[in-house]
Amino acid sequence: MEEGARARELDVAVRVVQMACSLCQRVQSGLVGRNREQIKVKEDDSPVTVADWGVQAVVSLLLSECFGGENVSILAEEDAHTLSRKDATTLLESVISTVNECLSEAPKYGLKCPPKHLGAQDILDAINSCNSSGGSKGRFWVLDPVDGTLGFVRGDQYAVALALIEDGEVILGVLGCPNYPMKKEWLNYHQRYYRLMTTLSPPSGSWHKGCVMYACKGSGEAWMQPLVHDFGEYDQQSSARMIRVSSISDPAFATFCEPVEKANSSHSFTAGLAHNVGLRKQPLRVHSMVKYAAIARGDAEIFMKFARAGYKEKIWDHAAGLVIIQEAGGVVTDAGGHPLDFSKGIYLEGLNRGIIACSGPLLHEKIINAVDASWDSSNL
Numbered sequence: 001m002e003e004g005a006r007a008r009e010l011d012v013a014v015r016v017v018q019m020a021c022s023l024c025q026r027v028q029s030g031l032v033g034r035n036r037e038q039i040k041v042k043e044d045d046s047p048v049t050v051a052d053w054g055v056q057a058v059v060s061l062l063l064s065e066c067f068g069g070e071n072v073s074i075l076a077e078e079d080a081h082t083l084s085r086k087d088a089t090t091l092l093e094s095v096i097s098t099v100n101e102c103l104s105e106a107p108k109y110g111l112k113c114p115p116k117h118l119g120a121q122d123i124l125d126a127i128n129s130c131n132s133s134g135g136s137k138g139r140f141w142v143l144d145p146v147d148g149t150l151g152f153v154r155g156d157q158y159a160v161a162l163a164l165i166e167d168g169e170v171i172l173g174v175l176g177c178p179n180y181p182m183k184k185e186w187l188n189y190h191q192r193y194y195r196l197m198t199t200l201s202p203p204s205g206s207w208h209k210g211c212v213m214y215a216c217k218g219s220g221e222a223w224m225q226p227l228v229h230d231f232g233e234y235d236q237q238s239s240a241r242m243i244r245v246s247s248i249s250d251p252a253f254a255t256f257c258e259p260v261e262k263a264n265s266s267h268s269f270t271a272g273l274a275h276n277v278g279l280r281k282q283p284l285r286v287h288s289m290v291k292y293a294a295i296a297r298g299d300a301e302i303f304m305k306f307a308r309a310g311y312k313e314k315i316w317d318h319a320a321g322l323v324i325i326q327e328a329g330g331v332v333t334d335a336g337g338h339p340l341d342f343s344k345g346i347y348l349e350g351l352n353r354g355i356i357a358c359s360g361p362l363l364h365e366k367i368i369n370a371v372d373a374s375w376d377s378s379n380l
Ligand SMILES: Nc1ncnc2c1ncn2[C@@H]1O[C@H](COP(=O)(O)OS(=O)(=O)O)[C@@H](OP(=O)(O)O)[C@H]1O
Pocket: 046, 077, 144, 146, 147, 148, 149, 150, 151, 258, 259, 260, 261, 262, 263, 264, 265, 286, 287, 288, 289, 307, 308, 311, 314, 317
């Protein structure tokens, strides 16, 4: 029974993330070059867009529709404060039409769509109802509606991240990566083509591929499927493929990834570490949890993040990626080698210096030792 319930939760979560990705693709293609008023800046100077609010509303409404509102508790990044302001009516209108358009496609994804057109209050309520404060008891969903919003507004990589936490442990994770194609080799072609197409006209057709990855804790399996626009025509069995971490353990052949922005993670500290460990390749700097995705499917071997002192990592930036890497065979800890603690509310409390994810224990140990050796002489 329990297993059946978990399988259904995963199935619904994957479909919901697929829908969210489709919403994001539509908004992102409209953002390039125009509709910049759909982007706002938060108090901490980070961007938030119609897609962030839209995805949060859609996920909240669909999970409630599928499991019953009383059974669904969600901890998510956004709130509707800015959207509720009197001077935000155009922005709110934009979110309302984006959400309704997305939800009307629910039957194509095998999901039920809310019975009526939703108005402003329905949508503000859906966003604001994602107000779980997490903790060590019970179950709650964790959502980052758009992770890497900076990448999103730049027409680059971003992710939709949904995870389920039970008694402080991540038990299921789904990561939608709309601009990360199924094969790494398509990436360059895809990015160039994407930029070209979006400056000319909105992208259409099936070439525009991303992927959705997912895993359940303890299964020893992680999976990837292409973005689909109609589950009725989609053969899940033959299109999904199991993913596995890379088998490279020699640092000389390993690739490490890190955030694009120096403000989010010290590039100079990781450059020193890379040198000391014998990493020779250029870092892969990419926005969002696509970094976790890259490790999980073997496109890179190491992910490191060292935020500035005082910055507290949020659980929605790591939950889905963590379980997918672990089930694909990798290791994720803080820089002290300890597990990440998802049981203390919205922050990863007690995090030791930074986050290290690796394809295997050998590389992981080398990095952890190198952090210890160079930390005291760093300025972090
Ligand atoms: N100062 C600071 N230090 C560290 N981390 C921060 C900081 N500010 C924000 N954030 C969080 O970083 C999330 C984006 O991470 P990325 O890896 O995509 O960063 S980057 O754009 O590639 O530089 C980003 O997630 P989103 O807000 O969902 O985009 C934030 O949660």
